Amino acid sequence: MNELAEAVPWLGSRNPKAARAFVLALMLIAPLIAVMAGNTWVRILDFALLYVMLALGLNLVVGFAGLLDLGYIAFYAVGAYTWAFLASPHFGLHLPFWMVLPLGAFFAAIAGLILGAPVLRLRGDYLAIVTLGFGEIVRIFMNNLNHPINITNGPQGINMLDSLHLFGWDISRNLQITESFRINSLVLYYYVFLLFVVGSVYVIRRLQVSRIGRGWAAIRDDELAAKAIGINTRNMKLLAFSMGATFGGVAGGLFGAFQGFVSPESFSLMESIAVLTMVVFGGMGNLGGVIVGAVALSLLPELLRSFALPVQEAIFGHVLLDPEVLRMLLLSLAMILMMLLRPAGLLPAHARYSKPELATAGKGKA
Amino acid sequence: METLLQQIVNGLVVGSVYALVALGYTMVYGILGLINFAHGDVLMVGALVSLQVVLFVQKTWPALGAFPTLLIALVSAMAVCMAMGYIIERTAYRRLRNAPRLAPLITAIGVSFLLQTLAMIIWGRNYHSFPQLIDTTPLQPIAGVFITPVQIIILLSSACLMTGLILLVTRTKLGRAMRATAENHRVASLMGVDTNKIIATTFVLGSALAAIAGVMFSTNYGVAHYAMGFIPGIKAFTAAVLGGIGNLGGAMVGGIVLGLVESIGAGYLGSMTDLCNLPVWAQTANLQETCSNGGSFELLSSNYQDIFAFVILGIVLIFRPTGLMGERVSDRA
Amino acid sequence: MSITLLEAKNVGKRFGGLTALSDVSLTINKGEIYGLIGPNGAGKTTFFNVLTGAYTPNSGEFVFAGSALPYGKPHEIVACGIARTFQNIRLFREMTALENVMTGHHLRSNSTLWGILAQNRHARDEERLITERAYEMLRYVGIERHATTLARNLSYGDQRRLEIARALATEPQLLSLDEPAAGMNATETAQLRELISTIRNDGVTVLLIEHDVKLVMGLCDRVAVLNFGRKIAEDVPAVVQKNHEVIEAYLGSSHAH
Known part of the structure; x- marks a missing residue:
């Protein structure tokens, strides 16, 4: 904030x-x-908030602990598929959100541990490649686990997922307040997601200014020195991986409920990279930066879509660059240019306790 | 037995293409300590450029034979890729040479996606079929093994290229400068080696090999596509790691080994994980009915072929990060 | 008779064919400043790295405060009460001085994940205590005015002090300093010397690995000399200075230059 x-x-x-x-x-x-x-724009905002949650979770791993994870979207997938399995006609289960969402988060955290445990010894760039491999493996399984037993329904994905019912109240229906006034369900989703984002920020802030956050920062700055002051780097890294994954899992569950269907296509490497770009673009390690990065990079392509497409039609008579291409172009350029010109991101992280008024908190009583 | 031999031949062919690409990764990693994530996409550009040239040549000089056409396409693809390799190194990587380790890697990922996007803009999203210039119908089977002329050409030419590269690195002045730069930039430059030039040359060489591999890939499979570089790229990187990254010989061995594992593995994965072949399991799982009519219950089908590379990559990096042949270049701490 | 704090028993370390340490035994008593010197390549830093868990020894063991030290696990060794600094200062460069020291308290704090998330009384109290203690520690080593400066922006001497403060924050019984005076000017060295004796007077035993023979001889209660991976002397400085072998080792090495 x-x-x-x-x-x-x-x-x-x-x-x-x-x-x-x-x-x-x-x-x-x-x-x-x-x-x-228009409703499209509310939908875009809703997705922006989901990306904010993802970026916040990834930032925990990349920005705080300095571990480059290129398979982060796999945790999002775990959360989404948990929702699909436990709250859809696919298996005929319709558990309530307060069970499914925590379960999704839990499974994602477990997945984080499974990924984290063997790869923690790896150096930065190797870690990146192995996590990428993990993300791809998860995707290959999602694509193929429809045979011999149909678990994921393969590339078609699972549809007709239950929407979010908050204690009996289905927020995917427009809320009719009076005869003429009603609140759009997309707007309702927005506020629900906003609540989750605020909660995440709250949790992450507490972690950041604690012995755990400092332990992560120490590992990021100098792992050897971190060990030398008694930080159990293995456990701290595992914690970072599973905490980061937890946020991915929650966001995934919300995504499933909101979208109503899940398929492996939503969890491609490109999405991992997109979330990473948001973190890098906004400023690794800075919550404000990460939020701005996520919002900016999820809104910008949409803005471009609505402006660039008519402009292209007007000039060339047909659409030269379709929205998906524009998005990729934007993301890849953002990534390259940011690293070359402003590697710390739009809003660089500053050290905590760097401002006198914050630091004096403990001083008076000492 | 015949299947196994067939899988070995297929594995050798695909493995030698991996090896060519792996050489590019390993050279760049050896010298810069950078995983050039965009290397696989250079292969893709090579394939698509050659496709474009082939189509152009076929239209303008239809009388030209298959080999001259392919040669023109190959040379143009190499030229484009070499120029591209140079530009990428110059604009994106050179400035980050002393940046924290993750910055160049993130940039490289960006470059990779930028190349894919540009290719998507130029060539669209569709799969393009690559004209069959060389015969892809198998020759008379030898010992029951089918091999196509394309495969023979791929095997021979990659053997030549690899020998050439080894000679270049071990026998020439340029090669010595490259090895010196890989060992220690600063010292090499103090000894009068123009390290910037050497690094650029490395990128150009690697890109040329990737371009060739791209042409081989699309002639063999008959398709080209804007995202075709990713999977061979990651597999070639795996091959480089498997052989010991920074080690040229290792990259070749790694490529071949990976090609073989993948091809043989894919051939047997299905029957190996077929529960019907394991009566005890089949009984526990109550599958008698499925199995009885000659049916199968394959837990993992050959659709999982691509997993091999990732699993091998993970296992090698975790348990033997120096690879099979050892990492020649020490870690840039 | 003084109490033994650390006992190295026949510690050996080989790197391939090279024997870096062979059969080194020494004892450090509680409350002393113990110096470990030797010419370049004598094995001082190897000894240090084996002690602090960076390397696993090939033979021998360390007994610290009555029990055997674990091998090769730096963070467990710190937990046993041995803190270290690095020859080429390794601070958390992107953190402020204060935060560096607060991070040093990681080991001696125990708020759980749930405690932190719920911000229960224990977590809040601990956090406040850590901040206060970190300030005290900065004052102790004399860089309190730089509390909010980024570690990488501190002067060289202050970085050394900060590293010592961070090590002290782990509440060690034995503080091991790896060539702390390296690269310091005369004034800084004098101040460092003062700081080290203050630390000892406050009850922390100090192991000093140093190149600067003058500093060691002036400061240490007892000194051991390593040469070619072997201990060639161990005694009070005045005796060691007259030791035949020691003089030869140093002269020999200076001739070789």
Whole structure:
């Protein structure tokens, strides 16, 4: 929140309080503005929030602990498929969200441990490649586990997933308040997702300014020195992997409920890379940066879609670059240019306790 | 037995293509300590450029024979890829040479996706069929093994290329400069080696090999596609790691071994995991009915072929990170 | 009679065909400053790395405060009460000085994941305590004014001090310093010397591995000399200085230069 407020141009440095109020207001009214532009835009915002959750989770691994994970989307898949298995006609199970979501998170955390345990000894770039392999293996299984027993339904995926029922209230239905006034279900989803994002930020902030967060940062900065002050680097890395995976799992479950169907296509390497780009673009290790990165890189392609397509039609008479191509182009360029020009990201992380007013907290009593 | 021989031949062919690509990874890693993630996509560009040239030549000089056409295509693809390798190194990697280790890797991933996107813009999303210039119908089977002229050409030419590269690195002045740079940049440059030039040359050489591999790949399989580089790329990287990254001989051995494992493994994976072949299991799983009519219950079918590379990659990196032949170049700490 | 804190028993370490340490035995008493010197390549740093778990010894063992030390697990050895610094300072460069020291408290704090997430009383109290202690520690080594400076922006001497503060935060019984005076000027060395004796006076035993013979002789209570991986002397500085073999080892090495 503070990081986000600081990021507000002009206002952020002058009047942090006003900036904070501005960010809060923007978060709350965003879907109401978007709904005026059409339901598509609310949907885009909903997806942006899911990406924010993913980016926050990946940031835990990459930004905090310094472990480059290129298979992160696999945990998203675990969460989504958990929802599909436990809350859809596929197996005929329809468990409530308060069981499915924690289970999805749990399975994702287990998957994080399974991936983490053997690969922790690997150096940075090797780790990246092996995690990439893990992501691909998960995808290959999702694609092929329809035979001999049909578990995942293969490339077709599973559809008709249950939507999110909050204690008997189906939020995928528009909420009819009065005869003429109703709240769009996409807007409802927005607020539910927002709640999850705020919760994640809350949890991650607490971790960040704790002995655990410091342990991760120590491993990131200098693993040998971290060992030399008694940090059990293996356990801390495992914790980072499984915590990061947990967020992926929760986001995956929400994705399944929101989208209504899951298929291996949604969990390609490109998605892992996209989330990584969001983290890198915004600023590894800085929560505000990561959020801005995720929102920016999930909205930008859509904005481009709505502007660039008509422009292309007007100039060339047909669409030269379709939206998917535009998105890939944007992401890959963002990744390269950011590394070359501003490797710390849009909003670089700054060391905690670097500001006198924060650091004096403990000083007075000492 | 015949199946096994057949799988071995297929494995050798595909393995030698992996080996060519693996050489590019291993050379760059040896010198820069960088996993050039975009290397597989150079292969893809090579394949698509050669396709374009073949189509062009066939249209303009239809009288030209198959071999001259392919040769023109190959040379053009190599030229394009070499230029591209140079540009990539110059613009994206050179500035990051002393950056923290993850920065160049992230950039390389970016370059890889940029190349794919550009290819998608130029050539679209569709699979393009690659004209059959060389006969892909199998020759008269020898000992029951079918082999096509394309496969023979691939085997022979990659053997020649690898020998050539080994000679280049071990016998020439350029090769010595490359080895010196791999050992220690700073010292090499103090000894008068223009390390920037050597690194650029390495990229150019690797890209040329990737271009050739790309042409081989698409002539053998008869298709080209904007995303075709990823899987061979990751497999070639696995081959490089398997042989001991930074080690040229290792990359070749690794490529061949991976090709064989994959091909033989894919051939037997199904029957090996067929529960019907394991009566005890079949009984426990209550499969008598499925199995009785000559049916099968394969837990893993050959669809899982691509998993081999990833699993081997993981196992080698975890248990023997220096590979089968040892890592020649020490870790850049 | 003083109490033994650390006893090295016939420690040996080989790298391939090269014997870096052979049969090194020595005892460090509680409350002393123990110096380990020797010419270049004598095995000082190897000894240090074997002790602190960076390498596994090929033979022998260490007995620390009455029980055998585990091999090759740096973080467990720190937990037993042996802290170390590095020859080429290794700080967490992107953290502030304060945070470096707070990180040093990792080992001696025990808030659980759930405690931290729930911010229960224990976690909150511990966090406050860690911050206070870290400030105290910075004051102790004399760099409190730089608490909020990034470690990489500190001066060389201050980086050394910070590294010592971070090591002390692990609450060691034995503080092992690997060539702490390397690269320091005379003033900085004098200040360092003062700091080391303060640390000892506050009850922490110090193992000092040093190149600077003058510093060692002036500061240490007892000194051991290594040459070619063997211990050739162990005694109070005045005696060691007169030891025949020691003089030869040093002269020999200086001739070789």
